[in-house]
Amino acid sequence: MGKDRKKKGQKKGKKKGQKSDTFTQILTHIDQVGATTGAGLGARIDRSGDKLFLGTDYREVHITERSWAEILADVEHWTYLPYTHGIEMELIIADDNGNYPPGEEMVFRMKEIVKDAIKIMDEILYEGRSDFLPIPEYIKQKVLARPWGREDLEKGYALNLRYALGESSVDIDAFARDGNVTAITYILELVTPPCIYAEELAYWASTLFLLAKSTLPKDLHIIASAINPATSEYQRGLSQADHSHIGSFESDLEKAQAYCMIRNFIPHLIALTCNSPILNNKPTDVVKIINKRITAPNCVRSLRLKYNTTMLSGNDPKHYIPYLTDLSENSINFFLQTVQKASLEDGRFQDVFPLTDWGTIEVRISDAQISICRRIGVGMLIQALCYKARNLLKKGFWVPDAGSATIAYNRKTAIERGLISLFSPQNVDREKLAQYDPDFAEQYLGPIDDPIRYMTQAVQRMFFYLKDELKELGFLYSPFMKPLLQSVFGSVSYAEPPITEAEYQLSLYQYKLDNGEDPSILNDLIYFTIEYCQDPLNNPLTGVLTLPKEMREER
Helix, strand or coil: CCCCCCCCCCEECCCCCCCCCCHHHHHHHHHHHHHHCCEEEEEEECCCCCCCCCCCCEEEEEECCCCHHHHHHCHHHCCEEEEEEEEEEEEEEECCCCCCCCHHHHHHHHHHHHHHHHHHHHHHHHCCCCCCCCCCHHHHHHECCCCEEEEECCCEEEEEEEEEECCEEEEEEEEEECCCCCCCCCEEEEECCCEEEHHHHHHHHHHHHHHHHHHCCCCCEEECCCCCCCCCCCCCCCCCEEEEEEECCCCHHHHHHHHHHHHHCHHHHHHHHCCECCECCECCCCCCEECCEECCCCCCCEHHHHHCCCCCCCCCHHHCCCCCCCCCHHHHHHHHHHHCCCCHHHHCCCCEECCCCCCCEEEEEEECCCCHHHHHHHHHHHHHHHHHHHHHHHCCCCCCCCCHHHHHHHHHHHHHHHHHCECCCCCCCHHHHHHHCHHHHHHHHCCCCCCCCEHHHHHHHHHHHHHHHHHHCCCCCCCCCHHHHHHHHCCECCEECCCCHHHHHHHHHHHHHHCCCCCCCHHHHHHHHHHHHHCCCCCCCCCCCEECCCCCCCC
């Protein structure tokens, strides 16, 4: 198979994407984490009468609760990631009424904001600040230079960080304007360094959010949502996403196959990360809530993905990103021909892209999430998908190809209806899939006599498929993974699953409407953006997780 290696910014040192620990050391560390992760079983929950729930013997799972400050200080028991992981987080900047500041005005204001951010970041690193948690020494040692500012042709003035990456380093534009957006206004882009622990990633995401809160003028706010709910109509380029960069693959073959695994589950990832259901202060239809389940069948869950057709892949199976067996020149040309682009620079705006300049796979499909907790959980899920591909390769198996027709069709329905959409395989040969991986065929399609009908069930079976990897990596009972599992397995204190942050926005809108209040949720999103970044364990899906026997790690 062809080999090709190419993390963000300028590299220093001898090897790109390298980690400092061997995977044997990682697995040893995971065993230590498993010994300290607390999860006990509680009451049985009867799900037998609800056709959406797969699995048997649902039980409450009580995960030991610790404060974020405690977890952050307990570096020894952080959760190791099998791959390096960085997240680009796009945020709305708007005033009290949701209006965007004019682009020309923001040219000057943004430079002053970045200058303040550099000053505060320097204080965080070298003096400490009462409004930020102390930086763990492990992270501090990875910052190899004092933060500085630089002019970028597209982003303008940017805060830069130099961060250790194995035996090399990488320069990150950590705090700046999103350079891909029109000059109408500014989207703030926060970029974490490439991290090798989930808690390290959460620290940087939280710190950068709080840095934005601390530096924005009093008349402006950051808002974590994929669409500004108060804007009257969609404006090209003005939508927000979370982009994950995954690196340090053992080979280009592994990277290609990890890309293929993520590609198979793009509809599932969309269904879990939809978070843009409201535009012009209202959803696209009436919000229907039946027995605490937010069905809202005609409310589009991701208006961002519905309207943003130029910066992502489309729904045409003939031109959807293809399956790749390697990253050879022939495969790259095949990729570009399929997506109808002339160059990698033109072709990089896809749902998932395995050929970045920084040697990473970029996953661009996720709507901007309200909570950092869910952001990190999504990152861990992507890590588990890549790790599944590694395990298949070690067994001598290729990652199966679900087919562009199936992926594109269910991509479209997931954008419209999220987890309540129907799941419909298109011209899939079950026997062919089973030749590559029988478990994939069983879990992706469901048993022959009981096929998957709903996207909720498809996501449940995705978790069944990844259970061994989630257990091995110490992800299963992570507080960051909890809200994703709650989305499809329950329970959430105020609603029945399926539920994501999109349904949370819809339920908030309907609650205000039912109580005779102004149904605009803008101020709520402004409040929760700060609330959920101050504590990256906090998120809208409150309640006690329930899991079926098929997902639990019995002790």
